[in-house]
Amino acid sequence: MRSMIGRSATLTLACLLIVSFTPTRSLAQAKPKVPPPFTFEQKTTSEEGNPSPGKVTFDHNKHIEKGQKCLNCHGKDKPFKTKIGTSPDLTMKAYNEGKACGTCHNGKVAFSTKEMGNCLKCHKVPS
Numbered sequence: 001m002r003s004m005i006g007r008s009a010t011l012t013l014a015c016l017l018i019v020s021f022t023p024t025r026s027l028a029q030a031k032p033k034v035p036p037p038f039t040f041e042q043k044t045t046s047e048e049g050n051p052s053p054g055k056v057t058f059d060h061n062k063h064i065e066k067g068q069k070c071l072n073c074h075g076k077d078k079p080f081k082t083k084i085g086t087s088p089d090l091t092m093k094a095y096n097e098g099k100a101c102g103t104c105h106n107g108k109v110a111f112s113t114k115e116m117g118n119c120l121k122c123h124k125v126p127s
Helices: 002-021 060-065 092-096 116-122
Strands: 055-058
Touching: none
Parallel strands: none
Antiparallel strands: none
């Protein structure tokens, strides 16, 4: 009986040692690297010929602070790809049709791109 207890204790100790020295992935998922803010290439006039109210600088951190996750915007059947330069049509016309940024900026999920009072939330008037 005593040798059986000794073997069980030895086996348990061996298992604990193996588990403690086995490399494991972190229990918490590694956070993806958040890209720095970037400015969209901007036309000087809108599709209707109106002057642009200024360049748009997109900051992922502002969206993360509002509780957004990467997969809300990026991934299969989402409005944006993760590779730079593969974004869809980034125009006010597209946004107002509910595409790209307009997927969320529709006045229901987030402020609307159709309301003139919201222009300066994204557009920065050149100084």
